[in-house]
Amino acid sequence: MKYKLFSNSHSLFVWAAVLLFLLAGSATAAIDGISGTGTGTPADPVTFDLTVKMNAISTADGGSVVFWGYADTSVPPSNANRPQYPGPTLIVEQGQTVEIILTNELELLTGATPNVSIVFPGQQVTATGGVSGLLTREAQTTDVPGTPEDESLVTYTFIATNPGTYMYHSGTRPELQVEMGLLGALIVRPAGFNPLNPTAYGPGTEYDREFLFLLSEMDPLIHETVFAYGPDAPELMETDALSDYFSKYWFMNGRTAPDNMGNAGESAGSLLLYQPYNSLPRMHPGERMLMRVIGGNREMHPFHHHGNHARVIARDGRLLDTGTGGPLAPGEDPDLSFEVFTINSVPGETVDAIFEWTGKGLNWDVYGVSDDPQFATDPPLPHDCTDLVDNETGVAPPDGYGDPGTDTPWEYCADHLKMFPTLLPQKLDLAFGGWYGGSPFLGSMGALPPGEGGLNPNGGFSYMWHSHTEKELTNFDIFPGGMLTMLIIEGWNVDID
């Protein structure tokens, strides 16, 4: 199979398409989630109906794991009333009053009827209904007849005071129930959030695209034991499963690789109905990606993102800023922010980081030199690096990068027309990755041997974003899998939205 998307005769069409895309304005890839009903006033809170149920998730090695999940049982439900791993991502706005009504429909084969609940770290929560528990009020599986209150239903209410990335999880036997799957993400958007010009925390935290990376793991022995013997059975203690925790599956947004790179929602297929969220970050050069990273269960994960450093701007929903300089100006980074090439994801902690990539300073033209004799059979597109304005302000002076609406926005012009430096070995000496498009150049394709490539139809640059505890790149003894995904940086000729 020979992939060659853009021959020269198509270039006019391609760039016309780019222009049309740019004129249309850039929409924003948003995180999948639910925003509830209600306006968010105290009298009309944003309301979510969640119900805990049991089912099984699928892992990419062909396995399945019994789990307990929060189901969105609002009307209409977002995922057909199914429990899901992780629970529905709740997306609200700063200042809103938020109400979560929790129901317990956990029906275990052993007949056990465990209580369940939700805690919201970082929020000041009022809980009513249900029965009292250690950390919060809990929902029983049944209402006790003859009592005025409904023991099977708890209402949690809080005001989303601070914007940011948060999580929620069970507050009932969390050492077991979070492992079983009772966890989810909560995203609070800043007041006055404008989806066309989004920010994470207000000025200074602008972004073009955002992606959630909810990292978690499972020890299937616990799930098998709970399934067979129930959560209170002595077998759970005798196997030391809880104290000798030993994870064998690692998830991003509730799926193991490569399932997480499939579609979101029901189009992912019947095996993933209980895992509706995917993890497939894509962006263009020069765009700002907001990474919302959550340590969902109990282990630390060094989340290494190939491609470039990322700037950590917030932890646990608090901007890393002293505030001494007053409110941030647009584009001004928080003064305590710092850059990393591996995000340290700690259990229960959230990290917000900004990732950008332009290929600046590689010392060769990432879009290729069209008359490079080494690539005569698959020449990259001819292009100009036009830099008349600052891309952030839209006015002069130039900033060294290709301007929006030109051939190659955000191309680093100092490297323009610099030849590809090395000679690539003959194809017979090389092994090719599925995400390799046959060309070293962004947005270009080249001939590959039969059966190679194919996962990157636009010639984007793809980078593995993964746990650097490399053991976690497996699905119960099967490599590759687990906690990894691929970022694809697409040329500006590719419409991502």
Add this chain to the structure above:
Amino acid sequence: METYRRYLLPLLLLLVVMFGTLPVGAAISVQCPGDLDGDAIPDPVYTAETIPDPNPDGILVGDPNPDFDPNVTCMHLSSGDGYITMGDGRPMYMFGFSDVTGIPEDNVFIDGQLSHEFPSPPIALREGDVFWLTLSNVGMVDRPDLFDPHTVHYHGFPQSSNIYDGLPESGLSIKMGASLTYYYLNNDPGTYMYHCHVEATEHMQMGMLGSLYVDPIQNQTGFGGDPNTIAGKEGGPGPTGYVYNDGDGSTAYDVEFALQLGGFDSAFHDASVNTQPLPFALMKADYPMINGRGYPDTVAPVGPPAPPEARPLDGFSTQKVNALIEAAAGDRVLLRLSNLEVTRYFTLGSPGIPMRVVGKDAKLLRGPDGIDLSYTTHSLTFGGGMSYDVILDTTGMSGTHFLYATDLNFLVNGETDDGIGGMLTEIRIAPAP
């Protein structure tokens, strides 16, 4: 693990395989601008051996090589299998890299076999260096059933391209008997690391891991326009070096050491050498190490003798990097710390000498407005793929101090219980001169 004296047969088999199945034209081939003789060392002038024959331009011995560029740095790495000796004396099969720079390319395929080292050869670069790194795959001599390609992933390289990232899934990896050259313009100083990314869990557990750091341009320029601040590393009168372009000398140091945390799971390595299914799920580090050795080997100037199956390039050891930290009282000691262990986080403690953390993940710890984010600590917790730059102030210190995993169960060399071992090294402070 038994020590098999068995490499001759697989070697012969490999040669048969090589000549039988390798594509026509496959060859070890170095790309290094200014290198006239294929040893990956740029040649500033012509020698009697490098004058072309025929010689139409009439080049004489000593004539300058017009392709020589002082900013070009080259290196030639061989990749494949090998053996090291663990802290308890046990031989261990591994995969790794070895530095074959200086060896004529025609000899690398044979010389590289079973020469591979743990840790991989440290790579030290300077900001502004154009680094041409040729990776040659000389095959798995003791696993002739494996045809694994290899890569180099320059971990943390900013603004990385797809083609030189060394990620096999998104780019290229090099098969047996051939060479692939990577190209990096080093714009950003700091402490990085490198490793093979092919079948990452396996090849990294097997040991294809090494240190990589880039010295800042401030070493060459000094700061504040003061020529007295040019670093000693660059022949100046200033301190030995700086970690970053700090502009104020706050990251100056007198001596530096690159320490990389790692660990082997002996069950995994045994399964590998015995051609058994690899135990990924049960992986754990039972041989924790610093710079490829468990204490007390960490502090030995010379590595332990290589097992007889190995063919070390120096004829002696495949563990060429020690972890001993030696300084005179008053020295500012830079430790470039990285973790490439693949199963867990470690906490590295220095109970005797406080560590000032000036850099993390190849970035100066300073906020965008210049706020100093550096801090002083006695312990650092880090997972795989993270790095820290710390400076120890040894003013008033003396004697021997220790740097070790405060996860104390990792102070072992395998199952043996013959005293403290594993992830521990010494900081020896001599009296001020």
